Amino acid sequence: xxxxxxxxxxxxxxxxxxxxxxxxxxxxxxxxxxxxxxxxxxxxxxxxxxxxxxxxxxxxxxxxxxxxxxxxxxxxxxxxxxxxxxxxxxxxxxxxxxxxxxxxxxxxxxxxx
Amino acid sequence: xxxxxxxxxxxxxxxxxxxxxxxxxxxxxxxxxxxxxxxxxxxxxxxxxxxxxxxxxxxxxxxxxxxxxxxxxxxxxxxxxxxxxxxxxxxxxxxxxxxxxxxxxxxxxxxxx
Numbered sequence: 702x703x704x705x706x707x708x709x710x711x712x713x714x715x716x717x718x719x720x721x722x723x724x725x726x727x728x729x730x731x732x733x734x735x736x737x738x739x740x741x742x743x744x745x746x747x748x749x750x751x752x753x754x755x756x757x758x759x760x761x762x763x764x765x766x767x768x769x770x771x772x773x774x775x776x777x778x779x780x781x782x783x784x785x786x787x788x789x790x791x792x793x794x795x796x797x798x799x800x801x802x803x804x805x806x807x808x809x810x811x812x813x814x
Numbered sequence: 815x816x817x818x819x820x821x822x823x824x825x826x827x828x829x830x831x832x833x834x835x836x837x838x839x840x841x842x843x844x845x846x847x848x849x850x851x852x853x854x855x856x857x858x859x860x861x862x863x864x865x866x867x868x869x870x871x872x873x874x875x876x877x878x879x880x881x882x883x884x885x886x887x888x889x890x891x892x893x894x895x896x897x898x899x900x901x902x903x904x905x906x907x908x909x910x911x912x913x914x915x916x917x918x919x920x921x922x923x924x925x926x927x
Contacts, residue, residue, distance in 0.1 A: 707856075710854070744918045744919065744920055744921075745857075745904065745906075745918040746917075746918065747915045747916065787856055787857065791911075800845055800862065800864055800911055801859060801862065801872065802847075802859070802916060803859070803873075804849075804856045804857040804858070805856050806854055806855055806856035807856045807857075
């Protein structure tokens, strides 16, 4: 079954400390993986996707196929990083399941001053 | 925000009444989605559309129906609302598959008493 697991409901770290939000997935094949973010009173928006290998707002995510993980990391947390973060997956672009995104349950990141 | 609006933004209704939520987009996106967001569950797909009059079920479609008679509008209907359908509903739209970004609406908070 296709599934995304985010084991932490809440993660609280001090400003300047490293951040790692965990994400594990279950998918038979090679999924597309994403991180979405929802800041307070704002819409859900794409933060980054694995296929782009990009770094957005200092965040990176590495796909580990052996561990089926896609953890989100940032070396130095900032107060403006406080938000709800969702890990998500979809099928490969040419597959039928590419049109559906499956989201994890989310992790609320709180950055303490 | 890719021109995605939702109406109404807030609604309180009683058990057993029909409710229709509207999603409108101005960017001619082919794919449109309805999700519900609940604590501990993240976002769960209710229904989605891959073109005018083309729709399919998501993982939590029971009790919901959708219609898409025009590219720009995607309606979600609760035929007979129940308290378990109290939630925040998000609409999303996406131009294509694969590397295209899914854009979200601002959400509708529905309370069923």
